[in-house]
Amino acid sequence: MxxxxxxxxxxxxxxxxxxxxxxxxxxxxxxxxxxxxxxxxxxxxxxxxxxxxxxxxxxxxxxxxxxxxxxxxxxxxxxxxxxxxxxxxxxxxxxxxxxxxxxxxxxxxxxxxxxxxxGFDGDTIELRGLLLQVPTRRVSVQGRPVELTASEYALLKTLLMRANRVITRRVLEEHILPGGLANASNTLDVHMGNLRRKIGEGYIRTVRGVGYVIDQQGEAP
The missing domain is CATH 3.40.50.2300 (Response regulator)
Incomplete structure (x- = not known):
């Protein structure tokens, strides 16, 4: 934190x-x-x-x-x-x-x-069945283990720690590549696409022209 x-x-x-x-x-x-x-x-x-x-x-x-x-x-x-x-x-x-x-x-x-x-107790972050264990860097969705790369893990942790807050592309890029190198490529989009595919739909919401957010309360069915 x-x-x-x-x-x-x-x-x-x-x-x-x-x-x-x-x-x-x-x-x-x-x-x-x-x-x-x-x-x-x-x-x-x-x-x-x-x-x-x-x-x-x-x-x-x-x-x-x-x-x-x-x-x-x-x-x-x-x-x-x-x-x-x-x-x-x-x-x-x-x-x-x-x-x-x-x-x-x-x-x-x-x-x-x-x-x-x-929902962070120093060891885990839990939101709507999505669980991130900080000491072990393990992630699961509804009890199903999810394997993430280091960059995908950093993205997910950043979004979860700021749930309900829109995180700009610039801030997220800083969590992927040092020195702002991610700005010169579509690195963020590639990692975000992979992360969404692995954890499933309904968690990460795109705010067009700004960035991304994970809402504490999901959209009503």
Whole structure:
């Protein structure tokens, strides 16, 4: 899982970053609202840890943009009154953790939010009978094993971790070939066609001119 950490305190930010990486998570750490806005557009993160008191503004001002991007948000803040917590939750955050906090609790809440948002428990991702086991890289559909290439696996994991969010061709291409080489060919189309054939119809939906998405709820029959 790739996490966007928005925190201006150097000591706290570094401690959180190390704790998350020790759990096998990727971390993009920024310290301002401006850098956070750029990261939302370019870094393809799956979950956000949001401080509210930032040097260039209030983290609450970023919540609408995070919700529009369908990103789960856990607020980390020293604002501890009931009214302040409710303002964050009502503003679109999924959870709220008051500083100072114990890192073990933060990790537990991150895992819980990942489960609620993506069906991801740290080992498996499950959606409508499609199961991806992260430690073993095994995939099955309705109990039937599916053999995927490394590129097909990377594509499927990216789509599942961002279920209900349209992923652009550019982002998906970055998960196939390094350095954007996929842009010069139809590599993405070939891999996507093979992946669809292997897992079956009804999972990957094309958004013309933009990219692809796996919907948490399938289309009604």
């Amino acid at each position: 790739k996490i966007l950490l928005i925190e201006d305190d150097m000591d706290l930010g570094n401690g959180v970053r190390i704790a998350l990486r020790d759990q096998g998570m990727q971390v993009v750490w920024v310290r301002t609202l401006d850098d956070a806005a750029r990261s939302i557009e370019h870094d393809s993160c799956e979950l956000v840890l949001l401080d509210l008191g930032l040097p260039d503004g209030d983290g609450l001002d970023l919540l609408a943009r995070l919700r529009a991007a369908r990103l789960p948000v856990l607020i980390l803040s020293a604002r501890d009154t009931v009214e302040q917590r409710l303002r964050g939750l009502d503003g679109g955050a999924d959870d709220y953790l008051v500083k100072p906090f114990v890192l073990a609790e933060l990790l537990s809440r991150v895992r819980a939010l990942a489960r609620r948002s993506y």
